[in-house]
Amino acid sequence: xxxxxxxxxxxxxxxxxxxxxxxxxxxxxxxxxxxxxxxxxxxxxxxxxxxxxxxxxxxxxxxxxxxxxxxxxxxxxxxxxxxxxxxxxxxxxxxxxxxxxxxxxxxxxxxxxxxxxxxxxxxxxxxxxxxxxxxxxxxxxxxxxxxxxxxxxxxxxxxxxxxxxxxxxxxxxxxxxxxxxxxxxxxxxxxxxxxxxxxxxxxxxxxxxxxxxxxxxxxxxxxxxxxxxxxxxxxxxxxxxxxxxxxxxxxxxxxxxxxxxxxxxxxxxxxxxxxxxxxxxxxxxxxxxx
Ligand SMILES: Cc1cc2nc3c(=O)[nH]c(=O)nc-3n(C[C@H](O)[C@H](O)[C@H](O)COP(=O)(O)OP(=O)(O)OC[C@H]3O[C@@H](n4cnc5c(N)ncnc54)[C@H](O)[C@@H]3O)c2cc1C
Numbered sequence: 222x223x224x225x226x227x228x229x230x231x232x233x234x235x236x237x238x239x240x241x242x243x244x245x246x247x248x249x250x251x252x253x254x255x256x257x258x259x260x261x262x263x264x265x266x267x268x269x270x271x272x273x274x275x276x277x278x279x280x281x282x283x284x285x286x287x288x289x290x291x292x293x294x295x296x297x298x299x300x301x302x303x304x305x306x307x308x309x310x311x312x313x314x315x316x317x318x319x320x321x322x323x324x325x326x327x328x329x330x331x332x333x334x335x336x337x338x339x340x341x342x343x344x345x346x347x348x349x350x351x352x353x354x355x356x357x358x359x360x361x362x363x364x365x366x367x368x369x370x371x372x373x374x375x376x377x378x379x380x381x382x383x384x385x386x387x388x389x390x391x392x393x394x395x396x397x398x399x400x401x402x403x404x405x406x407x408x409x410x411x412x413x414x415x416x417x418x419x420x421x422x423x424x425x426x427x428x429x430x431x432x433x434x435x436x437x438x439x440x441x442x443x444x445x446x447x448x449x450x451x452x453x454x455x456x457x458x459x460x461x462x463x464x465x466x467x468x469x470x471x472x473x474x475x476x477x478x479x480x481x482x483x484x485x486x487x488x489x490x491x492x493x494x495x496x497x498x499x500x501x502x503x504x505x506x507x508x509x510x511x
Contacts, residue, residue, distance in 0.1 A: 224262035231274045235360060235387065238275050242385050243362055245271040251387060252276070253296050253335035256327050281334070281389060284308060291393040295334025300325070302333055311395045313507065314402030314420060318349045321406060323413040334388045337373070340380045340444065342479060343414040347374055347445035349404055351437035352420035355393045361386035377443040377479070400424040400433075401507025405500040406440075407492060415440035416481070417489075419448075419472070419496040421504040423455070431455045431505075436497060438472065441489050443479045450474040451497055460505040469498035 232238035242249055250269035252258050253276055261267045275281055281296040284305050291311055293302065302308055303320035322328050322336075322345055336346045337357065355370040362385050373381050382388060396402070406418035417440040426432040434455040436448040450471035458464045473490035481489070 222263045222265065224259065225265060225268040227262075227269055228271050229274065230271060232278055234278055235280055235389065238273055238278060238387055239360065239362065239385070241271070241273045242387065245273070246385060249273055251338075253332040254298065254330040256323075256331040257335060257339040257341060275387070276332075286311065286395065289395045291395060293333055293391045293393065295338075295388045295390060296332045297334075299323075299328040299331050299333065299336070303328060312353055312393050312402065314404050314422060314504075315346075315349055315353065315393065318345045318404040318406075318418075318420065321345065321404070321408070321413065327413070333391055337391065338380060338382055338388050340374050340376075340378050341414070342377050342443050342445070343409075343416070343440050344445075345404065345406065345415055345418055345439060348415075348418050348420040348437040348439035350391065350393070351445055351447055352402060352404075352422045352435045353393050353396075354422075354435055355391055357388055358390040358392060359386045359388050365389075367392075371447070374444040379444075396422065397424055399426075399508050399511050401504045401509070401511050403500050403503035403507060405496045405503070407496060416483075417441050417492045417496050419493070419500040421497070421500040423460070423501065423504040423508050425460070425505070425508045429509075430457055430459050434501075436472075436501065438476075438493060438497070441479065441481070441493055442477055446476070448472050448497060451501070455501065460501070462502070465501050465505065466498055469494050469501060472497035 249271035282294040299319040308316045357368045402422040404420045421436045424433040434452045439445040454468035472493040
């Protein structure tokens, strides 16, 4: 299907993008990689009359480290995140997950900011940024604010971004020593989207016990969700195979499962447990050698 007709505007700066967003407040939409928005427009689920292209706004792209924080511009494509030596070194899990998004075309066009703003319940980066404890810098008519990732995803395809706001940058704190992260996904074979995906970031103390754990799940629930029961079960414990298995068992606790084709609740709960165990196990292995 073809999208409904629209006017195309290319913003040259963040200020210009914000001005266009204000001008077309009622039916304007930002477009970055277009790999979520255009499919939705082709299905006519969205019919914006004005598309504001931010892809070429130089100040929105790029990856750098500053003051112990990785700063990733919103329009940085998944392929650049996956290939970044800095991200591999400082937040391996993010490079790993970005490299498993869709196919090469999707990774070349899709952007980190677009993925988070779209808040697709089957997307990979929402769970990964939750596990990493990221913060999002956004600007709007009212000025600038920083949204902790824990407060960002509010529901299926919805986020704390106001319609006149633009996501500028994803900030990932550089993890302390003896921290490891891993992302495990059971992917839909056709699209690569997560049927279930679990991201785990674990920090070990000097005695080898878990000092900090953030574990998040995507795919099965209406929005990416922290698995707090799993995190609590890991805290302060020596992460043996048995302990990780016992903690992973809590992945299914109170999950608000979304209506997906294929598999009943028992199956979904089971894959949540299995993928949590795999992600935590690998995160712990990486933490031990970090
Ligand atoms: C065939 C296919 C397979 C895919 N497989 C996967 C997969 O395996 N895993 C996965 O996670 N994703 C997958 N995706 C989605 C892909 O990663 C998208 O590119 C991404 O989710 C959206 O990024 P985008 O830059 O294309 O955003 P766009 O499509 O341009 O925009 C998406 C939404 O975000 C808004 N937006 C974009 N940028 C900003 C910004 N800076 N500030 C505020 N709002 C903004 C837009 O207005 C729009 O509402 C797949 C997509 C396709 C087409």
